[in-house]
Amino acid sequence: MSAERIDLILNVNGESRSVTVEPRKSLADTLREDCRLTGTHLGCEHGVCGACTILLDGEPVRSCLMLAVQAQGHVVRTVEGLAAEDGTLHPLQQAFWEHHGLQCGFCTSGFLMLAAGLLESAEPATDEMIDDALSSNLCRCTGYENISKAVRAAAKVMRQ
């Protein structure tokens, strides 16, 4: 039951990627399977857990709820695009490491991208804004506290 496939050009982590996918294919599946960027994880595929969060034009979105075709013409950033080109960890990655902000790590990419969207936006993030944003994703291991500490610490570093 092979459906029609279409050609797309996606801008992912600063690179132009040509992919050929079914129109029904989600952005998450396309990133994972066609771009081989498996750092974006799928936890529910119905938009609740947030493990698949990526940045679209700087805004956090659930990549499981978006079709790949909808991402054409936009700038996509995934967890693989977070560290600097020389490999230096992004302040958020560094802070998650230092504050034990992850255990099994499956939700981590989603939380990193959620927080990156907030901390890299023009408006300085307050603690309240951070806590509010973090409540949109699920983590089953950490109890969230260390994630919150990590993001607050990264916010401080990024303001300097």
Next chain:
Amino acid sequence: MTAWAGRSLPRFEDPAILRGAGRYVADAVVEADCLYGAFVRSPVAAARLLEVRVPGDVLAFTAKDLAGVSGICPVLDRPDYVPITTPVLAGDEVRFSGEPVALVLAASQAEALDAAERVELVFEPRKPVLSVGEATEPGARAVHDVPFPGPVNTVVNATLSTAGFQAAFDSAAARVTVTVSSARQSALPIETRGSLVTFDRRSGRVTLTTSTQMPHVVRTGICACLGIREDLLRVVAPDVGGAFGQKMCLAREDVVLVFIARTLRRAVAWVETREENLRAAWHSREQTISVTGAFDPPGRLLALRADITADVGAYSCYPVTFGVEPLMALAELPGPYEVGHYDVRARAVLTNKCPIAPYRGVSRPVQTLAMERLMDVAARRFGTDPLDIRRMNLVHEFPHTTPSGLVLDEGTYVEALDDAARAVDFPAFRARQQAARAEGRLLGMGVSVFCERTGYGTPAFAARGMAITPGIEHVHISMDPTAGVVARIGASPHGQGLGTTLAQLVADELGVPPDDVRVIHGDTDATPFGWGTFASRSMVICGGATVLAARRLRERLASVAGDLLEWNPQDLVFGDGRISVAGTGIGVTLREVAATAYLNAQKRTDGGSGLYAEADYDPPGTFSNACHVAEVEVDPETGDVRLLRFLVVEDAGRLINPAIADGQIRGGVAQGIANALYEELVYDEDGNLVTASLMDYLPPTWAEIPPVEILHRQTVSDPVLSGAKGLGEGGAMGAPAAVLNAVSDALAHLGVEVFHMPQAPHRLHAAIRAAQEGAPG
């Protein structure tokens, strides 16, 4: 030299995961050239399956195609246990909604899911048995057509009564009864289950890469079902995205996948959807515990009677069986309390629901709820302070033998309670509570005290009658010619950070930095047989085996260094990558020793070659202990409960990596709060799961979970080689009782007491309304 153990080292596991370079099952599937599987699952709870109609263009396997595969039948060697076999695919009968009936294979997951929808099931529905009440009433239909030695559908029926119980029970001045219950819950790892099986044409072997906590046990279980030698199957646990017990049982799906990969001689994969995970990936917790305490005022507990009933669903989980909840409750219910006389019955009852499996804490969140609610209710009855009634009854002399024969090693039960009481300042809280009540705000504070049995060795499982007795861990450790250290372990961490903490233990034994130590796990081809990671056991058992193995390696290193230095090995000290003669400048680097051991073995007087050592560890088990305190505010209009404060005083022995230990506590408490207030798997009257998405099943977010204050005691007891007692489950065990005691405290003046988890807002709201409407005037 300062010890590495005891430091909050950032984990070695983290940088790869943070860069998105972790490798979970679904990532391996992306890279594989494989067929994708989708299971066709029963849409009804109970039925006779007449036919599976597969369209001609669909590749599907049904029970008929797997006729030579044995079912899964874990055994407890006890007269009251009824063995139940799980067919790997349902054949003539389906017994719960979500039970797998067929596997459809296609070129992509989307195509497989499409094709699975076109498979038609023809069945004759039966009236499902959906509760313990329905399952045990006279004339109830048997969920399985097997002989039951006792009442129908009762598959475990255990009793224990201490000599002289009745006299002690009757002699007490007062008896207080409470009945607590837990809804069905899901461990809910954020990564669902999933597996990839690849076939190696050269050797004929298959490799199962699966999201599991126990790769060796999975291999043993699958090979038993297929009747093949274990060397034909390699099982790999890659990065595992959370498990909490849900991934410590043999999945029937994995047996099917391995069989098909061997039959087709090609790779097949299956990644579970969230709906499947909620419907079919093991449920947990559903049980009722009724306890009657016989007390002498002002609160000394003389005797305890208990009735434990677990709704275990339709099948038995391998290897621990569906006896795991009731039998653990039977053995451990008295918890940290000195109970002179104990009389208990514990039953497991079959229903047409998803089978249960362990989930963080197993029965102990509910046990602790029973004992801690009992203490509060009794305290109120006798007008005794809730802390005092606990102090009166907590075990304070060790070792202490419980009425079920467990030995509690050294702990700090009373001290932890006292630490917690001081930290939260109960009198000050009472004043705040009064002031708030005057403003119409309802505050409550609740406490829970418990001990956490960890590091069970083989005798503990043998005592339960398990045909398979997990317990021993085996560690193989080696040093290569460049002095790099590798530890191969049978434990299988999935977020606990053993790659870091075991390295810290090894580093201290060998005098190397921990980042020179690599821990290899989760691969049956590369690790010694082990039972995996569950039951808060790894730091105790695998940690102990690691220390023993590292000490043996150290002896070999000292021997070779002694040869090089021409010095007595007994006088050599290790540190900073060198082996030196104590008190002198004479020494040799580990690199020189390692190179010599391999490349110039003729210089060795011990006759050995290479540098390796191994050790087993099978400890008697130990008990850590903790006290939790919750402060809540209840909104009487909505039934919503806010956590204002949560405190944990933990005594888990020596902390190898305090940050990781605290992370385990915080994560456990969050799951305990979820269990206490939010999460519930709900079936409708036909046996359909109505909470089959994350919009219906409600795991809490950071908006619901409070920060957790943690205080530590570190009692090191003799039975523990690593000094660490294990604490992976304690957070989830203690939190529900603390929260429900706090809610009951907030509502005491209304006469409302809560005994059920979860105490979801609608339930609490109804209880408050009922009390208000029933109140005079």
